[in-house]
Amino acid sequence: MNRGKLYGVGVGPGDPELLTLKARRILLEADVVAVPDKGSGEKTALNIVRDVVEGKTLLPCPTPMVRDKALLDGCYEEIAGRICALLDEGKTVAFITLGDPTLYSTYIYVHRKVLARGYDAQLIPGVPSICAVAARLGASLCEGAERLLVVPASYEGVDDCLDFPANKAFMKAGKSLPALRDKLRERGLDGEMVANCGMAGERVYRSLEELEEGEGYFSVVLVRERRNET
Template sequence: MSKGILYGLGVGPGDPELLTLKGARLLREADVVAVPDKGSGEKTALNIVKDHVDESKVIYCPTPMVRDMAVLDGAYDQIADTVCALLDEGKTVVFITLGDPAIYSTYVYVHQRVVARGYEAELVPGVPSFCAVAARLGMPLCERSERLMIVPASHKDVDDCLAVDANYVFMKAGKDITALQETLANRNLLSGASMVENCGMDGERVYHKFGELDAVSGYFSVVVVKHPQ
């Protein structure tokens, strides 16, 4: 029996209509659809693609929201074990992930483990959250020779990034949103900053002027900063 193939499928930022045609086809044809499970109840990625998925094909893969690398590595190893066992049975497995699988996705750590064990795996791109945010704001991310820097705002101090002459995308700002506002204000960048929370999802909020936000935002918050010319 030939081994199956693993697909890491980006399902986009939230709007179900932004799922690609290839993604929809793979979900229909899959033997198994693997869903990241953070243990918090709602499965955001699955909710986006639910109209394309047979529930009987779904398996849930625990992916804890922690920064303890030992815990995370153990979780990824366990998922890889599960996926490889299915591939050994000749099954096609589609692992769904928000946005694009090559941009800060949980899936990529599973992908690397599966490939290292000699199995076939493919990354299937999806619409990144910051592209959907720029469209929602009605603005380009970069023009002509402008550079673009993508920064995970919640992981470390971002001040060093702001020394680069570029436009910025701050992802996963969440509970650190106030600190980001203060940092941008200190750099005279706040006036060029906009934000969308939960882009394409329920509870979407749009702030064309990021400085007007006066409350903590959710995990799915993306801030776009245009560098003054």
């Protein structure tokens, strides 16, 4: 029996209409759809493609929201093992992931482990959240010779990034939003933000000064570098 193949499928930021034609085809052809679950029953990626994968066999892939590398590595190893068992049966597996699988996606760790075991795996790009947010705001991410710095806002080191001469996109801001707003304010800067872009409960902020308490994990902040008008 020939081995099956694994696809890491980016399903976009939240709007089902942003699912690419290729991603849709792969999902329709897959025997099994692997579904990430970070706890509390939240399966955001699945909600985006639910109509496409209706009737498919689903493989739950729980990954806790922790930063314990050993614990996470063990989870990825277990998920890779379960996927490889399906590939040994000749099944095609599509692992869905929010946005694009190459941009801060937990899927990439599973992808590497499956490849390391000698199996075939392919990445299917999706629309990144930073692009969807820029479009929702009616703004460009960068123009001409401008540079763009993409930052995971929930990690340390944000201060250094703020002083770097570039436009900035802060992803997965969530609980870090009040601190980020204050640090921007200290530098005479502000940002625009979209929470839950393309999802139910989407909210648009033209200034971080408008922020409400309790904005969640799926928040992207765009900050433009000051332009020299002279």
